[in-house]
Amino acid sequence: MSIITVKNLKKSFGNLEVLKNINAEIKEREVVCVIGPSGSGKSTFLRCLNRLEEITDGHVIIDGQDITDPKVKINEVRQEVGMVFQQFNLFPHKTVMENITLAPMKVRSSSKDEAGTKALELLDKVGLREKAESYPEQLSGGQKQRVAIARALAMEPKIMLFDEPTSALDPEMVGDVLEVMKQLAKEGMTMVVVTHEMGFAREVGDRVLFMDGGYIMEENVPSELFNNPTHERTKAFLSKVL
């Protein structure tokens, strides 16, 4: 049973068609990595999955709800779909603790204690309990991203979307963030990860989608896609990045 179904998804910005015809099925507990050259539409694809981008045409069904239906309560769907951004997007005027507890308290109506306890558990998980009272500006990039992951997890989502989570990090910070993501994958989280980390895609991904020019050109299990790419464009891309 697919938790995400994408049917004939099209997305245009003005006259520019970024996603041309995307079809995809993602099963529960599956880790799907999306790779491809920049401008291929992979981030846009990801952002359509929680309707951060208005969808031009087609259908995106998340856990049984078609989010292209104007009657769908998108805020409720988004509670089930966590997102981690390239630029972290922590709230700079709030402490790490406040960043994590805000949504559970305001959206899920958790009590402050309840949300606080949960936040500390999550901070333990990402190895940053001692930073609870720090402000984002006092953290390194890798720490910020781990807090952002904890913030998304605090809503106990069924799906996690990662939009190039390590692309803005110094190389020595990348490992810590990937480690947290690996752990999450091991625990059975459904994850869609747009990434340039081919090592991560190969090791952690159950499936890899290669996107180019607004299409999914090729999809396969990592070993097949990386070792025996069938499409010329996939071969050309992989020869540049591997």
Add this chain to the structure above:
Amino acid sequence: MRVDIISAAFPYLMKGLQVTLYIFIIAIIIGFIIGLVVALLRLAPIKPLNWIALIFINAIRGTPFLVQLFFIYFGLNSLPFISFNSTTAGIITVAINAGAYFAEIIRAGIQSIDRGQSEAARSLGLTGFQNMYHIVLPQAFRRMLPTITNQSIISLKDTSLLSVIGIADLTQQGEIQSSATFEAFKIWLIVGIIYFIVIYLLTLIANFLERRFVLR
């Protein structure tokens, strides 16, 4: 002897200052609320609301303060079923005038906040209103504080124009005392100093707030 005349005039000037501050404080609070509402209308994803906000802002920015004052006090007051006194007219005019300028300041402040902030908030399931209230506006206000202070100072000085519709503000009291004492030089110098001190205090408060908030 001359000093006596000045010290006799001083309590009247203080009374005038009270009126000035009373009008200023009420008008600036109302003006801020107007500014916030108009800024949100201006940014709302509904075109007619944008137009209403734009028409309001341009109408106020495109006309002199005195004309606005006369329109509200003499113009609106001449219509049937409408009647308010000069103080009310003064407060309304200063509030509306400041509101239009605040609206543009607040709009720019909101737009200066990185889109990623709203995207993060919305991706967590926060509503548009919760996003504005908890994430965007608190950050925007920190950035807007210096400009808001500036506009507040301009509005405070604009209140001196209210003397022309007979409001007994500091300027009006200055006029009365100046003609009563024949000490125009000293009276107007003192009036100027009083305005200066009030505005200087306002600046100090703003600087304090800025240090408190902008650092965080």
